[in-house]
Amino acid sequence: MRRPLSLFLSAVALMMTATALAAPHPVPLSELFPNSGHARSAIIINKVLERYHYRKVKLDNAFARQVLAKYLAALDPNRAFFLARDVERFENGARRLEENLRRGELDAAFDIFRVYRMRVDERVAGALKLLDGQFDFGRAESYAFPPSSASSPSTARWAQDSAELDELWRKRVKNDFLTLRLAGKADPEIRERLQKRYEGLARRIHQFNGDDVFQTFMNAYTETLEPHTSYMSPSTSENFDISMKLSLEGIGAVLRGDNEYTVVQSTVPGGPARESGQIHAGDQIVGVAQGLDGALEDVVGWRLEDVVDKIRGPKGSVVRLQLLSKSSGSTAQTREVSLVRNEIKLEDQAAKTFVVDPLANAPGLKIGVIEIPAFYRDFAAEGAGNQDFRSTTRDVRKLVEQLVAQGVDGILIDLRANGGGSLAEATSLAGLFIDTGPVVQVKDNFGKVEVETDTDPGVAYNGPLAVLVDRDSASASEIFAAAIQDYGRGLIIGEPTFGKGTVQTLIDLNRYVPGEHNDLGRLRLTMAEFFRISGGSTQLRGVEPDIRFPGADYLTNHGERSLDNALPWTQIKPADYKRVGQVSVDRLAQQSAERIAQDVGFRMLTERSKLMRDAEAQTQVSLRETERREEDKRRERAFKELQNRFLQARGITPVDEDADQIDEDALDAQRKAIARIEVDEAARILADRILMERERQPRAVMKD
Structure with missing residues (x-):
């Protein structure tokens, strides 16, 4: 009767009162090796899965190859860090992975992570150099989206050399820059924000300790078997226990990670997110701020648990979320929603x-x-x-x-x-x-x-x-x-x-x-x-x-x-x-x-469903600014015209949700009218x- 553990823990964390956490420190590469506890846990997990899992597991060479592919996808879902030669070396080093797993030998998994951390450092350094240059947004070129999630690791190829990755990152940084421009940000602010985003990516990877690496690899193992089976490290287990003992306080939302974005999976009945009527399944959280005037932090590329830690907080406090709507695709402008964290009764x-x-x-x-x-x-x-x-x-x-x-x-x-x-x-x-x-x-x-x-x-x-x-x-x-x-x-x-x-x-x-x-x-x-x-x-x-x-x-x-x-x-x-x-x-x-x-x-509802489908199916986007702006306006105009036509037919004056002053009663009546269509x-x-x-x-x- 439960959702996948990653979703469930996120929901619990978001609904709970925040606990004081010490700021994590960088972990030296010399500490990123498996220990005896990891080995014992791996051996026991193997035995428990083989005996008790609903789907009978056969740990053979074919299954082990799938585990390796899932692990690489968990680390590098966009195939933006590893090169083809890296992957070939990993595959050669994991030829006997099924035997190693049975014996609790995890050297290959940790070796892969150490290489991954070095590749992240290389790419972040390159991205920061690109920010120092200029971008030609009048040039006719497009940016191809990476696979939509780590659950589809076979839909893209690994880059053959550094030059190919350089070009991928040039377009990626240019797209990130243009997306913020379309959201109304000035160029100096964009450069500062993206610098923090890329530096933050490297910093968070440097904070992975041995337990984090082990948990990531074991979850690649369990998810190769079935998506609702997962491993919790001792620290994750401790946080889970703390959360379960606390009263339900927060915004009431279930989140999941999708590539570099934190996505709203669902909202909890009675929670501020659901009651606001402004947060919907599929929305991407791209920024988080504390209080009415706290600085907005860009959270694109953050680990899911780090985003959760920023959003959760005590009853009565305010959190502001910057969101991209799923239905509006990649060209959309962001919107900001303020929520008062509250107890969910x-x-x-x-x-x-x-x-x-x-x-x-x-x-x-x-x-x-x-x-x-x-x-x-x-x-x-x-x-x-x-x-x-x-x-x-x-x-x-x-x-x-x-x-x-x-x-x-x-x-x-x-x-x-x-x-x-x-x-x-x-x-x-x-x-x-x-x-x-x-x-x-x-x-x-x-x-x-x-x-x-x-x-x-x-x-x-x-x-x-x-x-x-x-x-x-x-x-x-x-x-x-x-x-x-x-x-x-x-x-x-x-x-x-x-x-x-x-x-x-x-x-x-x-x-x-x-x-x-x-x-x-x-x-x-x-x-x-x-x-x-x-x-x-x-x-x-x-x-x-x-x-x-x-x-x-x-x-x-x-x-x-x-x-x-x-x-x-x-x-x-x-x-x-x-x-x-x-x-x-x-x-x-x-x-x-x-x-x-x-x-x-x-x-109106059918058109919205079409927009959501089209957004999911989109595989590339123009990097020419005029084309992106026109596409953004076209989608927004089409949806608003349909919505306003419906509201006017019901005798309701449409509310401009982008206005500085909003009549909350009128906005509530508008949302209720839309919710009543299917009823x-x-x-x-x-x-x-x-x-x-x-x-x-x-x-x-x-x-x-």
């Missing part, structure tokens, strides 16, 4: 409800909407014996009772951007809408299958039901939606879901070496997989909606499908269950498509189904 994540009425396609019908941001359960209150502890199921039951009392004709469950949570809550929530029966199957690494079952007889609501999902509905959300779909209990509407169908556990490596005085760290291990009661997994494919919204047609590199080495979709024997309904969607889908084709709001159409689809069912009911026969 359970109440802020609680389910909420409202009624959609009137419905243009079904006058007289009312559809109740229940928004569920997360599958939560107050385990602390429950453990203390509080019989009235908060949970998703308990809150939704009360909301259902309220909606029924208001006389709604159907209920829509909104699970968009719900990243999951408690498995027990997903099971019990399904039980509000179905009678007793299986909800999800869990298969462990030994092949044993257990069935999570709703044992509470009866239902809280047996009327017309629909569930709205999107690309960020994950884990527990997918389990609930899949159960509703498999039982035929309701319609699933929206986009294919995230596709996270695996289960992880945290293993302390010290338990395998009794009496060991050195902390060996911990391993986060994938040890089970979720399966629908119909037999198919939620892994990789997620849940396919009965009726898809058009934005789904532009959904490409997202969710589990975007992760390298993700477990494949598979299936097992169906559980023993009986469908309670049959959902016919052809007519409903046609009616919805006809409405959407005329809906200016959906045209309103999902409600209309459910209303169509209610009317269809009424048409099919036999009319009463009048008697004399």
Whole structure:
């Protein structure tokens, strides 16, 4: 029910109170060699993976070559430092890597890192020299983007010689310079900022100690097996423990590293980032500042944990983020968002409800909407014996009772951007809408299958039901939606879901070496997989909606499908269950498509999805300033025209978010109107189904 460890730790770190950390110092090259603790940890990790991982690992020569490629990609994802001859030497030196790993011999990994650090120094020195020169932004040339992430290491070639790397870096520095120019920065400020960026890159690499190198290499090893398995060094484990004991304070965002950028993976319900409405999945964080007037620090090229350390902080303090939107591509201007760090309370994540009425396609019908941001359960209150502890199921039951009392004709469950949570809550929530029966199957690494079952007889609501999902509905959300779909209990509407169908556990490596005085760290291990009661997994494919919204047609590199080495979709024997309904969607889908084709709001959402797809697919960009500015203006103009047309059609005056003074109430109304586009159409689809069912009911026969 969890995200990859790197994402999870980032989310925890961002939500937690900052702790005082000593400034790291440069580590001499003479200290970058493996120690006995690293060797013991490597041997134990091998044995644990071979025995307990869900995907059976075979540590052979072919697998070892993949580990080496993943390690090189982790260090140099843009292929901007190593030369082809370096890689050839590494490959020759790692011919017996599988044997070395079994014995805990890690000299090759540390040798590669020492060379990497020297290559970084060489390239940073060259980049700083380029900053002293002038750039011709009228020249017709382009900059080819490196692979989008370290998960695709085979999509580019290594430079053959230093001259080829020199040319790559000339264009890279020129592109960095032009990007800041387009953001409105003056040339002297740009030179100063880029100098700090490049010097900071070298400085952070010099701060890697032996544990950092070992963790980087072991994670290349585990991620070659499967993306949700990862190793935590002793220091990382200690920070994890500290974080788990602290109250949830911060901005509430899950981050991931993508090449040199820190990218927003998702925002946490109830957190300042989500509540602001200004931070979205896919946004790139390029700068961080403290307080209302603190200096902005460029964080491009920073390690993920260093960016997290800058963003997290105590409740009530202000952090400013400089962001690039995913949908606007490489030519976009940055925007700045100020957030007040705050405690993320359970109440802020609680389910909420409202009624959609009137419905243009079904006058007289009312559809109740229940928004569920997360599958939560107050385990602390429950453990203390509080019989009235908060949970998703308990809150939704009360909301259902309220909606029924208001006389709604159907209920829509909104699970968009719900990243999951408690498995027990997903099971019990399904039980509000179905009678007793299986909800999800869990298969462990030994092949044993257990069935999570709703044992509470009866239902809280047996009327017309629909569930709205999107690309960020994950884990527990997918389990609930899949159960509703498999039982035929309701319609699933929206986009294919995230596709996270695996289960992880945290293993302390010290338990395998009794009496060991050195902390060996911990391993986060994938040890089970979720399966629908119909037999198919939620892994990789997620849940396919009965009726898809058009934005789904532009959904490409997202969710589990975007992760390298993700477990494949598979299936097992169906559980023993009986469908309670049959959902016919052809007519409903046609009616919805006809409405959407005329809906200016959906045209705006579809165009935004296209922009995001095009931004992801972009492989190169012009280095001619006039062309870049025109492209920037074209994209921004196209999106704003669509958005303003939609808002005006709803009787809302568009807010200029770039203005010095912004009416926050008007801006909030604008965001809510956009968020309601898909909800309103999902409600209309459910209303169509209610009317269809009424048409099919036999009319009463009048008697004399």
